[in-house]
Amino acid sequence: MSTTPTPTPIPTPTPPSPRTLNTSRTTATAARVLRQLTHDPRTIALLILIPCVMLFLLRYVFDGSPRTFDSIGASLLGIFPLITMFLVTSIATLRERTSGTLERLLAMPLGKGDLIAGYALAFGTLAIIQSALATGLAVWFLGLDVTGSPWLLLLVALLDALLGTALGLFVSAFAASEFQAVQFMPAVIFPQLLLCGLFTPRDNMHPALEALSDVLPMSYAVDGMNEVLRHTDMTATFVRDALVVAGCALLVLVLGAATLRRRTT
Numbered sequence: 001m002s003t004t005p006t007p008t009p010i011p012t013p014t015p016p017s018p019r020t021l022n023t024s025r026t027t028a029t030a031a032r033v034l035r036q037l038t039h040d041p042r043t044i045a046l047l048i049l050i051p052c053v054m055l056f057l058l059r060y061v062f063d064g065s066p067r068t069f070d071s072i073g074a075s076l077l078g079i080f081p082l083i084t085m086f087l088v089t090s091i092a093t094l095r096e097r098t099s100g101t102l103e104r105l106l107a108m109p110l111g112k113g114d115l116i117a118g119y120a121l122a123f124g125t126l127a128i129i130q131s132a133l134a135t136g137l138a139v140w141f142l143g144l145d146v147t148g149s150p151w152l153l154l155l156v157a158l159l160d161a162l163l164g165t166a167l168g169l170f171v172s173a174f175a176a177s178e179f180q181a182v183q184f185m186p187a188v189i190f191p192q193l194l195l196c197g198l199f200t201p202r203d204n205m206h207p208a209l210e211a212l213s214d215v216l217p218m219s220y221a222v223d224g225m226n227e228v229l230r231h232t233d234m235t236a237t238f239v240r241d242a243l244v245v246a247g248c249a250l251l252v253l254v255l256g257a258a259t260l261r262r263r264t265t
Helices: 023-036 043-049 049-061 066-098 103-105 112-141 148-176 178-188 189-197 207-213 218-228 236-259
Strands: none
Touching: 023 112, 023 236, 043 049, 043 066, 043 112, 049 066, 049 112, 066 148, 066 178, 066 218, 112 148, 112 236, 148 178, 148 189, 148 218, 148 236, 178 189, 189 207, 189 218, 218 236
16 A cells, blocks of 8 residues: 655745844845935935035135145045034934834844944945045045045045944934934044044144044044055055044944934933
8 A cells, every 4th residue: 555755844944033134134224214315305415515515615715725725635535524424324313213213113024233234334325425526526626635546535535434324323322312413423523523633643642632542533534544645555554544444433333233222212
C-alpha cells in the first residue's frame, strides 16, 4: 500500500526586525521627509540660499580687503551650512514628535535607527546641494582664492552640513518646543564658533580653552578648510580633520537614535 509523502512546508520569510537598520525603510523615510520639504519653500530657501547670501554679503563687507575674505571665507564656507542644517533639522524633527507623527511611525515596523538614518539621508541630500552651491559661489563667482582643490572645500563643507544635521537630530530629543530647539543653538553652536580658531589661532588661547577646542568638531572643520587654503595637495592633517568631522557626525547620529523619544512630555 503506497502512501502519499507529506509535502515539506515552505518556510515563511521572517520580516526584518524594526531594531535592525533596513535600507528600504530608511529610503522610504527619506523620501517622505523630502516630499514634506517640497511643500515648505521657506525651509528650502533657508537651507539652500542663506549660506550663499551670507557669503555674498561677507565678500562685499571686505570689499576693500579681499585678502581678509580669503582668510576667513573658507572657514565660514563650512560653518554656515553647519548652522543652518542644525536649526532646520532640530526644528523639523521636533515638529514630527509634537504633532504625533513620530509616535505613529514608530508604532509601525520602523526602528529608531531607520528614522534617524532616513532623516540624515534626506537632509544629507539637501546638504549636497547647499554645499555645492555655496562652494561654487565662493570660488568661481566671489573669487575666493584657495591654493588647494575646490573639491576638497566641497568635501569639508558637506561633512560640516552633515554634522549640523546630526547635531540637530540629537538635540531635538531634549527640546519640548520649537523655541527650546532654537535655544540649544547658543549652547551647542556658539561655544564651538568662539573656540574653533576663526577669530584667533587656537594656540593663542588660554591652555584650558585650547584643550577644550581640541575636542570640538568645528575646530577640525575650520582646520580642514585652512589646509585646503594653504596647501596644493591633500595633506595628512586634512585627512585627519575630515575623518574627525565624519566620525563625530556618525557618533552623534548613533546617540540621536538612542535618545529619540516618541513624543514630547
